[in-house]
Amino acid sequence: MFDKIREGLQSAIKRLLDRDVVDEAAIKEFVRDIQREMIQADVNVKIVYQLSKDVENRLLAEKAKPGISIKEQAITVLYDEMSKIMGGQAQVIPPKNKMYTVLLVGIQGSGKTTFAAKLARYFTKKGYKVGLVCADVFRPGAYEQLKTMADRVPVEVFGNKGKDAVKVAREGKEYFKAKGLDIVIVDTAGRHKEEKSLLDEMKQIENGVSPDLALLVIDGTIGQQAFSQADAFAKATKVGGIVVTKLDGTAKGGGALAAAAATGAKIMFVSTGERIDDLEEFSPTRFAGRILGMGDIQGLIERVKSLETEVDSETTRRITSGKMTLDDFATQLEQMGKLGPLQKIMEMMPGLPKIEDASLKQMENNLVKWKAIMKSMTAEERKDVSLLGSSRIRRIAYGSGVTEKEVKELLNRFEQMKKMMKSAKKMRFNRDLLRQMSAGA
Ligand SMILES: Nc1nc2c(ncn2[C@@H]2O[C@H](COP(=O)(O)OP(=O)(O)OP(=O)(O)O)[C@@H](O)[C@H]2O)c(=O)[nH]1
Ligand SMILES: [Mg+2]
Structure with a gap:
């Protein structure tokens, strides 16, 4: 749904995010980009004109709020104005005592x-x-x-x-x-x-x-x-x-x-x-x-915040110092699961490269498989993967109904993730990661 307009607007957003400097000219170009995309999606010219004028005026008049970059501001304002042109919320709630x-x-x-x-x-x-x-x-x-x-x-x-x-x-x-x-x-x-x-x-x-x-x-x-x-x-x-x-x-x-x-x-x-x-x-x-390709971004941020509190500082320190254990990795996967299906999470993030449905499906399948594999390990093995020699790997593969190659694949991924987490040390955990992904700031 809305694929075309979403792709168009997302690429407009991405072009803005890719800029080093966002000045008046950049904002005007962003607005022109949006106009073009919306007109192509058969949005009425008057509506497009009104919307883009409002977005431009607000962006040029409002100073960016503390802690929010002008880029993020641009996306928020566009989202806000788009919501406005879609009209008000109207729910149908029939009474129960009368037909x-x-x-x-x-x-x-x-x-x-x-x-x-x-x-x-x-x-x-x-x-x-x-x-x-x-x-x-x-x-x-x-x-x-x-x-x-x-x-x-x-x-x-x-x-x-x-x-x-x-x-x-x-x-x-x-x-x-x-x-x-x-x-x-x-x-x-x-x-x-x-x-x-x-x-x-x-x-x-x-x-x-x-x-x-x-x-x-x-x-x-x-x-x-x-x-x-x-x-x-x-x-x-x-x-x-x-x-x-x-x-x-x-x-x-x-x-x-x-x-x-x-x-x-x-x-x-x-x-x-x-x-x-x-x-x-x-x-x-x-x-x-959804049209902007960010779904219910507010809702997502709220959910991420609520998950954040579940990760204690001890774990965070372990992860960011490169000492992540498989248990931590499992927790991370668990939390991603709580955010909803990958497809939905991806849709909520403007500016992310489009991932083919097939590879998303593949990723989802991997997550399910990995969870099963980790469940077949002992607590010691999850704490210290260096214990995992070929006979243990065979046992785990058997226990979780996968091939040995698949167990090794998980271990490789885990090593990569460990490195990534270490280099992402300066980033404040989930929320900042999300902010980076969602706003490219
Ligand atoms: N893809 C798609 N097709 C739909 C949707 N809603 C209805 N259709 C199709 O559109 C055609 C017409 O739907 P109907 O529900 O028969 O429309 P109608 O207004 O009752 O038609 P009349 O009674 O002849 O006026 C059917 O082939 C439906 O299957 C929809 O949301 N998506
Ligand atoms: Mg009918």
Whole structure:
């Protein structure tokens, strides 16, 4: 998701980080870089202009804060402004004592039916009792499509062929109300290719069904064209929210999100694939972070801080003086594991070279293997690897189900790591390492 724009912005960031001096000219060039990348990702020109002007003004006006380099400042400001253009956070929290009705509308093929099932799943996981209503009386097979997906949740689908949509929706509500459900999701027909007639019909259904929430489902592949749909919709309903779909298959997703947010409409969910669980609540800060390739960098820093306290000073001294033991190494690996999957950690660090998924997978596998190998060693062996002659290595390999070569590989890595840690002595442990990696300062 967002691969193209992320790569573009990351290389802009990297170019900035690679500079020796960051002066006014460098900042202006950074801003121009960003403009170019965003326009290529189909972000609306006005939005790009506003964002880049704000970033530039802030960077030129604000003095770098103590302890933060101008480079870090540039990334933080960009992140901040990107979060702003993504709009506010809007969560859906249906009450549990009263039935809550969600109406889905959207033009043909935007992903309503798929989303209906995903949303049913989302609410079911949160402990709500959910029912689906197929009010698409237009397309043959609409009921079956919804039913197939609903079976995977699983939730019940109410449908009644050959009647008008409003009537079916009303009957569906009554039906599920009698069963004591918490939430009813109404899927409608997308017989429209353009928004005017869509909105006319939506108002009609809305009046008939009186939903608590009307969601406009927008296909993310239309990029900045999302603006006019979201805008017209926001004006037509008081209970509206936006869903942007197909973000997995498009380079224009960032443009669609920014355009929808620019209308003032609330983006509530994004859909990122065809599977039933490919749904996310929309969070502006998280998405800005992802587009910049730093994910939830704040969250990561917090986690690293909390891990730091777990490493006592004795261990730190041992490691940085080149006397790291395999136990220490195991602890390090353990802690990396706590930060989350490598893939995620990597995504959170702008400016890191892109690592192929395959080699990441390989690294993950190694970590699992190494842990097993170290578990098959005795405490003495972990304290002093020089004990590990060929017969012990054979025993360990056997005990952990790997080859002797793999045990030796681990020992090599461990030696390398030991050297690296010694030379990194001046660096204050994890946090500084992370800061270096994340900001290149
Ligand atoms: N890659 C991807 N495909 C999606 C996503 N959401 C929906 N699709 C696909 O888009 C196509 C249309 O999805 P539907 O859910 O049938 O769309 P709809 O709005 O109900 O269509 P109509 O009822 O005909 O208006 C299907 O092939 C879905 O599998 C998504 O997030 N990612
Ligand atoms: Mg449909």
